[in-house]
Amino acid sequence: MTTDLQKTDRSRLRRSHNRGHFDRHTVNAILDAQPMCTVGYVIDGKPYVTPTLQWREGNTVYWHGSSASRALKNSRDAEVCLSVAILDGFVMARSGMHHSLNTRSVTLFGTARQVSHEEKEEKLCNFINHLFPGRSEILRPNSEQERKATMILALDIEEGSAKIRTGPPADDEEDYDLPIWAGVIPVTTTIGAPIDDPRNLDGLTAPDHVTGFKYGKN
Amino acid sequence: MTTDLQKTDRSRLRRSHNRGHFDRHTVNAILDAQPMCTVGYVIDGKPYVTPTLQWREGNTVYWHGSSASRALKNSRDAEVCLSVAILDGFVMARSGMHHSLNTRSVTLFGTARQVSHEEKEEKLCNFINHLFPGRSEILRPNSEQERKATMILALDIEEGSAKIRTGPPADDEEDYDLPIWAGVIPVTTTIGAPIDDPRNLDGLTAPDHVTGFKYGKN
Structure with a gap:
């Protein structure tokens, strides 16, 4: 678990190298903090991207969908x-050029493999939990x-x-003398009060995993 | 502005057709509500995805970065x-199968074109504003x-x-009799109090576009 990810021609950072991290601890923390992901794949030489949920188990990331899904069939x-x-914040500088975003992101590459039928039940339970x-x-x-009816794909990290x-x-050093407000506008993800399904049986109350729900595992 | 987007073989929804929308009003509202986007492109037949910011002007969506960016050079x-x-919420059902997400999403396809050098200044100002x-x-x-040093790409919607x-x-009709709490956990994006740059000149206060900042234009 302490090994680094492979720094290959496609995974190394081309710019802002100082912002790059290849250690598993950092990569895993970001994957665990953000269940939403986007998966890119190719059909007939053209790019497709699909937003979905991912979850991590050890050194593998998983996502799932319908067995009939075009996205999954073409990613398998x-x-x-x-x-x-x-997105953690909008970074506002004294020039347009130095405006930026405070972000944590992970990009993974590789060949997606299909989880076997026998393994599906365990993985689906792991996903819910x-x-x-x-x-x-x-x-x-x-x-x-x-x-x-469900397909689960796996990608080794x-x-x-x-x-x-x-x-x-x-900012550029000389711009710090300008009378322009600069700073950061923080952005966070917030969880609202749970909304009961109108068809819940009388007397049912939200369990702890709902009332204590946290977005992301960190 | 009232025309629909093209329903092609790659843009039509394969499943959950009732969740699909092709009218510009709906597409534009989602683009305007979420500045973060992911762009998928292909290099040597392999998929790449890059998270970035997008902004819309009329029937065109724009994104930008360094002229040296691999993502941009290969998308142009x-x-x-x-x-x-x-992501608007986690939908919690009585079976794993019917768990879902409340989401609004847009997927666009096409050939990205580079904004000319002469147009850059206007587009960069539009982006900031x-x-x-x-x-x-x-x-x-x-x-x-x-x-x-800046490249701007455009994609017609x-x-x-x-x-x-x-x-x-x-849920499946028969599952509504089960004593399982179901409902929705809402998710929203929240803006925090602006953080002054420690190097701001004395007496500078955050302008209205900071104190009144709203995430997304809707």
Whole structure:
């Protein structure tokens, strides 16, 4: 778990090298903090991207969908690029050029493999429990038909990088004398009060994994 | 502005057709509500995705970066897929299968074109003012060198679709009798109090476009 990710021609940072990170601790923390991801794949030589949820187990990241999904069928056994991005703030400088974003992001490359039918049930339960600890155990069990209708893809976290920017703007030295307000507008993800399904049975209350829900595992 | 986007083989929805939207009003509202986007492109037949900011002017969406950016150089005059996604909530059902997300997303396809050097200044000002109305006018002006170091790409909003899911879970009818809490956990983006750059000149206060900043234009 302490090894670095592969710094390859496609995973190394071309610019702002000082913002790049290849250690698993950093990469994993970002993956765990942001369940939303975007998966890029190629059909007939053309690019496609699909937003979806990802979850991590050890050194592997997973995502899932319908077995009939064009996105999944064309990502299976194919090269993919998986991106996770967290916007932490708008960085406002004294020139347009030095405006920036405070972000944490991860980009992973590799060949996606399909999780076997036999492994599906465990992975689907892990996914639910990753988001909502303990929820899988209280749900109506998955049916065999539902497992067949679901495809899960896996990508080993081997080739890729994290990129992080934090802190105030970095202006040209001579611009600091200008009477222009500069700083950061922070951005966060906020969870609202749970909304009961109008068809919930009388007397049901939201369990701890709902009332104590946290966005991301960090 | 009232025409629909092209429903092509790659832009039509394969599943959940009832969640698809092709009218510009819907597509534009989502683009305007979420400045973060992911752009997919292809290098040597392999997929790459890059998170960045986008802004819309009329029927065109723009994004920018360094003229040396691999992402931009390989997207210019090439097929791209641009995705914007807003997570509105986690939809928690009585079975794992019917868990879902309330989301608004847009996927656009087409060939990205480079904005000419002569048009750059106007577009860069529009970008700043799109996020922070009036800020462009108070900044230190861009230099010719900065304009040369910046590439702006444009994609006409012609082929693509929006996808929206709202509301409570949609469980199998027989599952509504189960004593399982179901509902929605809302997710929103929240703006924090602006953080002054420690190097701001004495007495400078945050202007209206900072104190009144709203995430997205809607």
